[in-house]
Amino acid sequence: MGKTLGNTLDPFALVDKYGADAVRYYFLKEIECGKDGDFNETSFC
Numbered sequence: 001m002g003k004t005l006g007n008t009l010d011p012f013a014l015v016d017k018y019g020a021d022a023v024r025y026y027f028l029k030e031i032e033c034g035k036d037g038d039f040n041e042t043s044f045c
């Protein structure tokens with residue numbers, strides 16, 4: 001993942017689309033604290 005690869009996500013766009021609480025809930029629920037995690041907008045919905 002990197003800006004030069006073009007595969008990063010804009011957190012502000014995600015919050016604008018779904019709302020801050022939904023984004024927070026998803027990351028707290030799906031990604032173990034202190035670990036790396038995969039994000040897929042399809043699984044978010």
